[in-house]
Amino acid sequence: MKFIKPKRIPEANIQAEFYHRCRGLGLRLCLEYKYEHCRFDAVMLDNKDNIYAIIEFKSRIKPIIGDYNTKQIKKYQQYGIPIIVCLDYFSIDKAIGKCIELLNMSKF
Numbered sequence: 001m002k003f004i005k006p007k008r009i010p011e012a013n014i015q016a017e018f019y020h021r022c023r024g025l026g027l028r029l030c031l032e033y034k035y036e037h038c039r040f041d042a043v044m045l046d047n048k049d050n051i052y053a054i055i056e057f058k059s060r061i062k063p064i065i066g067d068y069n070t071k072q073i074k075k076y077q078q079y080g081i082p083i084i085v086c087l088d089y090f091s092i093d094k095a096i097g098k099c100i101e102l103l104n105m106s107k108f
Contacts, residue, residue, distance in 0.1 A: 008059045009088060015041060015057045018092050027099060029055070038075065044099050052106045053099050054083045 015031060019042070022029050028045040042055035054076055076083050082102055086095040
């Protein structure tokens with residue numbers, strides 16, 4: 001069977017690459033975390049098992065300009081935890097940088 005390249009990168013591939021890079025940097029995270037009536041793609045954990053960021057993965061053909069404000073994101077905002085949206089391989093480094101920044105801020 002010949003592989004037919006999809007039009008966009010599957011979200012699972014973006015999630016896997018994000019996980020791999022985070023683990024390589026010693027960052028703690030949990031994929032597919034369920035809490036109350038939500039299923040977060042990933043949550044970032046500090047050393048005391050506190051969630052300091054929610055990561056949402058989306059695969060897009062065209063970049064999204066402006067705020068990424070969906071019903072799902074609005075639902076997640078009720079927890080008062082920063083939400084980082086990762087749209088493709090190119091946004092992984094920026095998302096990880098934001099996670100490190102938030103982790104450093106949460107230590108104080």
